[in-house]
Amino acid sequence: MFTGIIESLGEVIALKKDKTNLHITIKSKIAEELRIDQSVAHNGICLTVIDINNNTYTITAIAETLSKTNLCKLKVNDKVNLERAMKLGDRLDGHIVQGHVDNTGKCIAIDEQNGSWIFTFGYNEGKDNITIEKGSVTINGVSLTVVNSHKNKFSVAIIPYTHMHTNFGSIKINDLVNLEFDVIGKYVARLTKSYNN
Missing domain, CATH: 2.40.30.20 (Elongation Factor Tu (Ef-tu); domain 3)
Known part of the structure; x- marks a missing residue:
């Protein structure tokens, strides 16, 4: 974990x-x-x-x-x-991340915001992978908050510290990244789909 x-x-x-x-x-x-x-x-x-x-x-x-x-x-x-891996009893500063990648996404836009960046990623929808605005997503292992959520794409805001201390500083348009969607959201999506069938 x-x-x-x-x-x-x-x-x-x-x-x-x-x-x-x-x-x-x-x-x-x-x-x-x-x-x-x-x-x-x-x-x-x-x-x-x-x-x-x-x-x-x-x-x-x-x-x-x-x-x-x-x-x-x-x-x-x-x-x-x-x-x-986190130690039992540590603060959970990010969100629950399993280390199991759901699929890859492609960087489709990078917008500099005068001191921060908005990165947009596209992905193939399916397998109950969803994002919601203000929800959590993991990109290349980095716990982030979704700022815009659309079908098959979403955006995240990157602060200078994250840009400097992770590999976000080297991500370019068309680069592939690893995506792990929020585990709670995946369970809810799967249960809802099962309930409606």
């Missing part, structure tokens, strides 16, 4: 294909605090640490994960949003 409050940025330093798997080695200031078998969210994807070497560690993404997230687009030197 995660909160969507990014703890650190990591840098991809190696990518190694192994059959249908991809081993990703990341350099991060939190690497030495990790342990093997620990869950860490990478751009919002819960992955298991399999190796640690000083200030780097390695995770493995299987074919299922690669087909449903933006990890297949990673390149060496890319920045990745990192969050360790």
Whole structure:
């Protein structure tokens, strides 16, 4: 379980294909605090640490994960949003994030607002994935509030701190991002659909 409050940025330093798997080695200031078998969210994807070497560690993404997230687009030197699993009893500063990506979205607009930014993302509707204005959504692991919600697209406002301390600073139009929709909203949508059928 995660909160969507990014703890650190990591840098991809190696990518190694192994059959249908991809081993990703990341350099991060939190690497030495990790342990093997620990869950860490990478751009919002819960992955298991399999190796640690000083200030780097390695995770493995299987074919299922690669087909449903933006990890297949990673390149060496890319920045990745990192969050360790929350501790029981910690404050929930973001919202409930499972680390299970629902689908990818595409950045379709970036509007600078004289000190902040409005990012708009399009996505394929389905699987009970919805957004509502003032509701929560997770983009590349970042817990955000929806400011505009329309069919198949929504917008979020990004403050300078988030722009600087996450990989939002490098997102460009047409880039793919990982989306995790609000878990409570998904349950409500599924229950409503079942009730109406």
